[in-house]
Amino acid sequence: MKTVRSIAVVLMMLVVIGVTAQSKKDKKIIKDVVKAEKMLKSADPGINRFFKESAGYVIFPNVGKGAFIVGAASGNGALYEHGKMKGMADLKKLNVGLQAGGESIIEVVFFEDISALDEFEESNFAFSAQASAIALKSGVAVNAKYMDGVAVFALPKAGLMADASIGGQKFSYHSF
Numbered sequence: 001m002k003t004v005r006s007i008a009v010v011l012m013m014l015v016v017i018g019v020t021a022q023s024k025k026d027k028k029i030i031k032d033v034v035k036a037e038k039m040l041k042s043a044d045p046g047i048n049r050f051f052k053e054s055a056g057y058v059i060f061p062n063v064g065k066g067a068f069i070v071g072a073a074s075g076n077g078a079l080y081e082h083g084k085m086k087g088m089a090d091l092k093k094l095n096v097g098l099q100a101g102g103e104s105i106i107e108v109v110f111f112e113d114i115s116a117l118d119e120f121e122e123s124n125f126a127f128s129a130q131a132s133a134i135a136l137k138s139g140v141a142v143n144a145k146y147m148d149g150v151a152v153f154a155l156p157k158a159g160l161m162a163d164a165s166i167g168g169q170k171f172s173y174h175s176f
Contacts, residue, residue, distance in 0.1 A: 022176070025076075026088055029061070033078045036061035036106045036155075043155050046141035047108075050151060054110040056081040056117040058089050058171075062157075066102040071095045075107065079173055081117060087175035089120075093168070106155040107133060116149035126170045 022030070036059050040047055051057065056079065063075035073093040078085050091107070111117040119125050133154035134144055144151055 029076045029088065030078055030085070032061035033059045036108075039106060040108055040136060040153065040155055043136050044141045046144075047136065047153060050110045050141065050144075050153075051083075054112060054151075055114045056120075057108055057110045058120065058173075060089070060091055060107040063091065063105045063107050063154075064102070065093075065105065067095075067099040069096065069099065071097075071099050073169075077107075079120070085176075087121075087173055089171055089173045091169055091171050093170070095168075104157040106157060108153050110146070110151045110153075112146040112149045112151070120171060121173050121175075123172045126168055 037051075040059075041051070058077050058079045060075035060077035063073055065071065065073040071094070074091060076088065076090045079087045079089050109120075111120060133152040134140055136153045136155040141153065144153070
């Protein structure tokens with residue numbers, strides 16, 4: 001009986017460790033996400049409203065973009081629901097048009113309600129070519145509004161890019 005109980009305790013510990021375990025890559029991304037959130041709030045305190053009122057949000061702290069006619073971007077981030085981290089996400093973007101250069105940005109996507117958040121979690125979420133992010137600078141977040149259940153902000157970190165292109169973003173998600 002004591003052996004069975006010991007085995008059960010060990011199995012429960014393994015399940016708990018497996019659920020909360022994160023790879024070194026995920027831990028690095030999470031550390032960058034925490035820094036990125038502080039940078040976003042510092043760049044425009046008006047964004048605090050979105051952090052407080054949204055059903056959830058995903059922060060991509062290091063989105064790399066590069067282009068010469070054909071452009072691509074990718075990044076990894078973390079998804080939050082009502083302020084609590086619940087999983088990891090990634091973004092991919094491909095577009096074609098008049099564009100050249102490269103840059104690094106922080107991107108945050110806020111979900112107005114649970115249905116928009118659920119759609120993201122089911123990996124059915126993509127932005128069309130018409131969707132655009134609001135370039136974050138002091139004062140712009142105060143008047144920003146949700147569009148089709150989402151609000152997207154981008155904060156440039158480094159680089160320079162000229163862009164007049166069409167394309168879309170596709171996201172994927174996995175919970176802890």
